[in-house]
Every structure is written in C-alpha cells, then in structure tokens.
Amino acid sequence: MKTRCFAVLGALAFSLPAAAQEVTLKIAHFLPSAAPTQQKVLQPWCDEMKQASGGRIACQFYPAMQLGGTPAQLADQVKNGVADVVWTGPGYSAGRFPAIEAFELPFMVADATSSSKALWKFYQQHAQAEFSAYKVLAFHTDGGQAVHTSKKSVAGLTGFTGLKLRTSTRVGAKTLAALGGQPVAMPPAQVTEAIAKGVVDGSLGAWELVYPTKLSEVTKFHAQPAPGVAHPTATVLTVLMNKHKYDALPADLKAIVDRTTGEAMVARFGAMFDEVAADSRKRIAAQGNTITTFSATEVAAMKRAAASVEDEWVKQVGDKGLDGRKLISAARELTGTNK
Known part of the structure; x- marks a missing residue:
C-alpha cells in the first residue's frame, strides 16, 4: 500500500512542473x-x-x-x-x-x-x-489622424472653426483647440452614436477605426494631409x-x-x-464619400496655428522634471519631421 502511495505522489511531483509551465x-x-x-x-x-x-x-x-x-x-x-x-x-x-506624449504633438x-x-x-x-x-x-x-465629419468637409484651417470633434488624447484636444475646433473626449465605442445624435460633428481618428467603430456609417467627409506629410495629431x-x-x-x-x-x-x-x-480609404471612396487632401499652404497655416501647443507642452512636462525641448528635438529627429 505504501509503495502504491509513493508511486502516486511521485507521479504527481513529476507532473506539477509541466502543468505550472502552461x-x-x-x-x-x-x-x-x-x-x-x-x-x-x-x-x-x-x-x-x-x-x-x-x-x-x-x-x-x-x-x-x-x-x-x-x-x-x-x-x-x-x-x-x-x-x-x-x-x-x-x-x-x-x-x-508625459514623455511618450512627444509623439502626439x-x-x-x-x-x-x-x-x-x-x-x-x-x-x-x-x-x-x-x-x-x-x-x-x-x-x-496610429499613423496620424484624419478628420471624419458628417455634414461638411473640412477645407484647411478655417474649416475647423467651431467644429465639435471627438479627440483621443489631451495633446490632440489642445491641437484641435489651437486650430479653432472644439474637442470632445469620449471612448471610441461612443463616437458613432454621438455623431448620429448631433452631439459632435465628427471625429479625429485613424483610418483603422473607421469600419470597426462604424464611423463609415455616420460620416460622409474625410480630410487629411497628402501622403508623406505629417498629420495635425496622432x-x-x-x-x-x-x-x-x-x-x-x-x-x-x-x-x-x-x-x-x-x-x-x-x-x-x-x-x-x-x-x-490604404484599404479603408479605397472603401470609403467607393461608397461615395468625399476625401479631401490638405494643400501645402493649408498645412503650413495649421502648423503656425498649432505652434503654441508645443510651447505649452514643454512647460507642463517641465513641471514634472522633464526637458520638453530635448524630447521634442529627439522625436522630430527620429521621425524626420524637423525639416
């Protein structure tokens, strides 16, 4: 009997390590x-x-x-x-x-x-x-956020004026405000309903979100920079x-x-x-939506309007002991957006 018990205990001892590794x-x-x-x-x-x-x-x-x-x-x-x-x-x-926010500037x-x-x-x-x-x-x-709106196209800087858009981060909200828009914070799952009810006019968001969150069903206009040009926010x-x-x-x-x-x-x-x-843009165009590309002149005007966002961010992270200018310089050198 004792021999059988020891055999069972021995088998358990050998099986436990394997089970624990799953x-x-x-x-x-x-x-x-x-x-x-x-x-x-x-x-x-x-x-x-x-x-x-x-x-x-x-x-x-x-x-x-x-x-x-x-x-x-x-x-x-x-x-x-x-x-x-x-x-x-x-x-x-x-x-x-705060440090990682440099890439959302x-x-x-x-x-x-x-x-x-x-x-x-x-x-x-x-x-x-x-x-x-x-x-x-x-x-x-996310590769940069396009502007997705329900009733009108955003044509350059003036197109943001008074526009209520969902934004995903505090830096994105400050950027939209600097461009003249009104940022509204909410989870992605709530955006489509908010647009349908007129709570917001649209959303800043990556193209990856357009179909999973059904933005494709409530927005008709989309705007972004030309390929290779940095987006207002990401x-x-x-x-x-x-x-x-x-x-x-x-x-x-x-x-x-x-x-x-x-x-x-x-x-x-x-x-x-x-x-x-790329696939989402093709699908959106195929369903008859309008995709507008910001001109170089329009992007330059947006950059000037949003310049204050960097200055404010540098001060905020400086209060937390970070060298904001150094972080921005490093980020722009790595992304090639310091030209």
Whole structure:
C-alpha cells in the first residue's frame, strides 16, 4: 500500500512542473473583436506563441472592455493583474505618461510604419522610466489622424472653426483647440452614436477605426494631409504586459514572448495600420464619400496655428522634471519631421 502511495505522489511531483509551465494570457483592449488590431496583429501573435511553445502559451481575448472599466483604466488593469496583456493608448490616462506624449504633438507623425519604428527607439532612449511598472511589449502610432465629419468637409484651417470633434488624447484636444475646433473626449465605442445624435460633428481618428467603430456609417467627409506629410495629431498606442505575469514565466516561454514582441511586433503594427488605412480609404471612396487632401499652404497655416501647443507642452512636462525641448528635438529627429 505504501509503495502504491509513493508511486502516486511521485507521479504527481513529476507532473506539477509541466502543468505550472502552461499559461493562458488574458488580453484586453477597447475595440470590437473584429478590429484589425486583434485579427491582424494580436491573434496572429498568440498563434505564433502557441505554435512555438508546443501549445503551452494560449490567449483569451476580452475585447471592447469586457473586463469592465474604460479605456483610460486599461493601464491600471494590466498593472494590477486584472488583465495579463492590454493594448491601449497611454494618452488616454491624461498626463500619466508625459514623455511618450512627444509623439502626439502636432505634425509629428506621417505614417504608421516609419513613426512606429521611431517611437520604439524613442521609448528605449527617453521613456523607459515612466513604464517601469510594466513589461512593455511594443509601441506604435496610429499613423496620424484624419478628420471624419458628417455634414461638411473640412477645407484647411478655417474649416475647423467651431467644429465639435471627438479627440483621443489631451495633446490632440489642445491641437484641435489651437486650430479653432472644439474637442470632445469620449471612448471610441461612443463616437458613432454621438455623431448620429448631433452631439459632435465628427471625429479625429485613424483610418483603422473607421469600419470597426462604424464611423463609415455616420460620416460622409474625410480630410487629411497628402501622403508623406505629417498629420495635425496622432495617437501613441502600446502593448503592455503585467510584470509579475512575465517574471513568473519559465525561461523558455519568456524567450518566446521576447522573440515575438519588441521590434517584431512594432513592425507588424506599423505595416498593418498603413495597410488598413490604404484599404479603408479605397472603401470609403467607393461608397461615395468625399476625401479631401490638405494643400501645402493649408498645412503650413495649421502648423503656425498649432505652434503654441508645443510651447505649452514643454512647460507642463517641465513641471514634472522633464526637458520638453530635448524630447521634442529627439522625436522630430527620429521621425524626420524637423525639416
């Protein structure tokens, strides 16, 4: 009898380490599950990790804030272990991550691919301290925000006057105000209804959002700079992992996470956002909507009007002990927008 008991206990002892090395990552974000971010980046990433780990890494998605709260609370949800991984915008938590906001300043981002690579370098060189509570898996930009409106086209600087537009970050709100518009803060999920009810006239937003949030159904006019020209504003986005969850992984699973994130994930996000933007513009044009391109003269006028946003930002981050001018200079050098 004793021999049988020892045999059973021995078998359990050998099986426990293997079981302990299996992990299911709870991944939360603020868009519907059909959004390109989940379907074209995060899900393929999970599939890659599952295959590389022989099935020992799995993912469970919680899109559209299914774990509760608001997009602004995602950073805390992953920090506190409510989620294991989140995709979110640091700027949704206004003022909490000031250094990384440099990439949301006016006319900093022209596309997703190049600006995301630049942002990753910027994070490594200038913003690691403010994300020390997380395992940072990636940073990227949305490629710049176009103007999506329901009733009239925005033709240059004067077109923003009095226009109520949803903005995603405090820097974006200040930029819109400097251009003469009226910023309104709200989660992406509420924007379509707000436009339909006339609460706002439209939204500043990446093309990636147009179909997942059904902006395509309530807006008829779209405006943006020419290809290669930086946009009035952009959103910084990030994939954050709970630090304790990462630290508890066996070394071989950590290696898989490391190998599939960082520069690899940054590049994947950048390419996807640019690809989806191009496809969305084609689809929008095909359904008869108007897409307006800002002229060089109009962009120059907008830059002059928004110049004060940088000055104000430098003062605000200076109060937090950061050298705003140095951060802006570094960001513009990395993005090539200092010309």
